[in-house]
Amino acid sequence: MKKTPNHQTQIFLKTPLGTARISGSEEGVSAIQILDEEIPPSTEIPVFLKSTVQQLDDYFNGKLKDFHLKVNxxxxxxxQKVWKALSEIPFxxxxxxxxxxxKLGDEKAIRAVASANGKNPLWVVIPCHRVIGSDGSLTGYAGGLHRKQWLLNHENNTSQLSMF
Known part of the structure; x- marks a missing residue:
């Protein structure tokens, strides 16, 4: 567990896609980023990040479809407007x-929307991975297209399994 200068605490969580760095404070989770380097998972989790860790574990284990976290x-x-709209894309x-x-009211803002999507600080929780090209193709993804494909497959498989 590491404190940053702006009073944010950082912890690390092992996920199927690599190490996630989670930053937050009592005000909420401010960032979840996937890292390419392997960092040992944190052993001390502050109370205000325990739910985040649990919900991410549940998501990756196929037990959670919607996150209910205090985010900041x-x-x-x-x-913020784009991230809110992303959060409304169903699992x-x-x-x-x-x-x-x-949906945001300006189809000409597509590049600005794509830019805001790419700056999403809350990996998986704000599901920017659910946005694809108009032709159905995978498009840029800060975590890498292989991770985007994995997340889409994970959600598709989980949603199919849960129907029975």
Whole structure:
């Protein structure tokens, strides 16, 4: 467990896709990032991040579809608006950047929406991986396209299994 200068605590969690760095404080979780390097998982988890760790574990184990966390991502008003819209994309589904832009009221803002999507600080919790190209193709993903594909497959398999 490490404290950052802005009073954020950082912990590390092992996931099927690599090490996740989770940053947060009493005000909520501000960032979850997937790292390419392996870092040992944190053994001390502050009370205010225990639910985050549990919910991420449950998500990766196929037991959780919707996160219920106190979040505190930092971004512009426009980024916050995009991240809120991303949070409304249902588990196991996808939408295109164009659809997301239209939902936000300006289909010409597609590049700005894509940029805000790429700056999403809450990996998996704000499901930016559910946004794909209009032609159905996987498009850029900060965590790498292999991780985006894994997450989409995970959600698709979990949603199919849960129907029976």
């Amino acid at each position: 991502p930092q971004g512009t008003d426009f980024q 196991g589904t996808t939408c295109s950047y164009l659809e997301l832009s239209k």
